[in-house]
Amino acid sequence: MINKEDFLEKLYDISGINIETGMRYASGILDVYYESLRIFFEKVSDESKNMENALKNNDLKSFGITVHAMKSMLLTIGASELSETAAILETKAKESDSDFCQSQYPDFQEELDFLNEGLADLFPVKEACETVKEAGSKNFLLEKLEKALVACTEFDNDTATGIMTELSGYDFGEGINTTINESLSALKDFDIDGAELKLKKLIMDTL
Helix, strand or coil, X not given: CCCHHHHHHXXXXXXXXXXXXXXXXXXXXXXXXXXXXXXXXXXHHXXXXXXXXXXXXXXHHHHHHHHHHHHHHHHHHCCHXXXXXXXXXXXXXXXXXXXXXXXXXXXXXXXXXXXXXXXXXXXXXXXXXXXXXXXXXXXXXXXXXXXXXXXXXXXXXXXXXXXXXXXXXXXXXXHHHHHHHHHHHHHHCCCHHHHHXXXXXXXXXXX
């Protein structure tokens, strides 16, 4: 388990993050919120490179897909203002407004870099071993999976991501844990169809 006081003390020093919003997406569970931040920290550099390369190639479709995933990840960790900026960039990408995306993206990336530097104080070294997680019950798992599946069918990526992030904070056994993480990665990449298939598999494996 994480050191709550130390974690929150460092987190309050990071501008751009609304802890209450992040905790709400983590269902009020601090360890789940910590995990969401860790996942974001590990993925943001690669996603930034993907956005930058897409713009260099004037590939607004790929840029829009990646910035959409970034929008969801930012919202999940409580970075609401940056998430709103990502939403604007996504809309402009869909409208094929290359000039806007090219001119506004550098400022967005600068703010992402600043946020990432702050998170580096929370995750200075990649953990050598996984944190011991609380064992999750079968009934709890099924209840959450069914809610996540409904969210996917309604194209509610944010709700499904929040649910799967919560489940990733528990231990359901190696096989289930792996599939949960795979479905969460699919959701963060906005691959709802892929996530839906993983969720259906999880439900069948759990029954």
